[in-house]
Amino acid sequence: MSNRRPASSTPRITDEQIIELVSKLQQLLPELRNRRSNKASASKVLQETCNYVRSLHKEVDDLSDRLSQLLSTIDNDSPQASIIRSLINQ
């Protein structure tokens, strides 16, 4: 950040847009959604988003493990198996 460039290379992204996006993001976040949703700062929303994404990743991994376990228990040719496989492979 050499100089203060008011409008950087980005096209005029309206603040409204950003605010809207952040609020949308906030709505998705389970934590911030329950509180008064207009309280969270952008920084907090972003932080929560990162945390949430990571937790979702972890959850996906766990579920994948479970699904693969289930897969081993059922007939491999069944449709369920293919569904499970598709779920796992996502």
Add this chain to the structure above:
Amino acid sequence: MMNHIVPEFEADEDYLFRELPKKSTMGGDEDIMELLWQNGQVVMQSQNQRSVGNKKPEIRASMANPEIRSSVVEEETGPSDLFMHEDEMSSWLHYPVDENSLEGYLYSNDLLYPTPPSSAHLTTASTSPPPPPPSVTIPPPRPPVPQFRRVEGESGQPKYTNFLHFSRPNKGRTPQLGPASTSKLPPALKPSTVAESNDTPAAEALESRVSRVSDKAPTVSAANIGGGGNMSGVGAAGTSSAGRELETCELSVTSSPGTGGSGASASVEPSSQPPPPPTDDRKRKGRDTDDTECHSEDVEFEYPDAKKQSHGATSTKRSRAAEVHNLSERRRRDRINEKMKALQELIPRCNKSDKASMLDEAIEYLKSLQMQVQMMSMGCSMVPMMFPGVQQYMSPMGMGMDMGMNHAIVPYPPILPGSSLPNPAAAVAAAAAQLGQRFPVPGFNMSPPVTIMGGPAASQAANLSAPMMSSFPPHNQNQPRAPNFADPFQQYLGLHQTQLPHPQNQGGMPPIATNKPSSSKDPTNQTG
């Protein structure tokens, strides 16, 4: 956020009231005496006495006002908060993301990934509820040196520019403070290259300075220390960790105002003061030299400095406040930027440099992740009970999808007693297909689900798709910005019999037009 609130809060009467209630407890009454100020006049009143009836409501009102007002301020900072956010956002939005500065932030990435909080306790004490892991990254040997900054405050010339030396996030382990800070710090703190090895000696040196400084620490600084200036190991300038510490102190400092607004300005100010050697190097006058040594970013501070020196002491306060504000603004911006980058890294195949579009993608990705998790959990619970059964769970399924799309993961009842095989499976598969499209993973095989849907389950699939289709148009309208998400799904549903959804790559999500025969690579037949 709270910084804005706190100043507004200063209404004299209420402020006084807030300030002095403790002093006012008078009387040995059993009743709790409340000494209330109203409009400069003390109106004593007992809690139980309602004698001061007419005034009481006012007092109550005025007493409640502060709380209400604060809450109102907080609340109406819904919109006004957003306004502030607007300003905030515009500032950080339009502020070019400095790769260099953020690189340092993210380099250790301790900020974003939980690191063993060896030093967690240092900062987390005061900071707001989600003390960012970043605040943890300070190495234990680093002594808390908040006093340094206070010393600067005392001198009356907060060395913001110096602070910026340290605020320059480290690139890797070599702090950029090196050249800049050499002038400021005693040789013991010679920074950068010897950083790692210097940790101990630097720490010792710091400790000594800390002890020296602590004597003069003003009360404000004391509050600051408690407030989370702990980790403002800004004092540990010369070491590689300084940058990170700085970040943490930034985080802690800026968050502490957020927590309690406790002397927000005060907390900001000292934090903005770098920890130069306490006794010597009071080159406050040499601010110009500081400026020159500062990174280019500090150019902005040259102006206030020039102003200060030209106009004399009168303008120093103002410009200092402006500097403080600028500094806090910048730190806020940096924090947000670094979080944006972190988020960007979490999102797969996010190549957007544009903040808005990146947020867009983040939103979509988050939704798809939620959906994925939901589907998988449904699949987990479905497997044990997959047997041809009732079809009455179509609508719940549709609604589940609906809700899943709209909100966060709705705790969809995973147990679907008697759920038919094709329907939930189809729903799951369809959702899975769609998820796969948005963020496809190699190897995603779409045929089985299609087969399932295209087989005898056609009727059921049609039933399934019907509620879903009906539920989706609203989605589409509600989420104009997420056409990628809804459209392919709709098309998928529309052509469920003949289409093989093609795993789409990001960027554009062309409509599914591939009409591969569903049986093309169909290992499992519905009849099987």
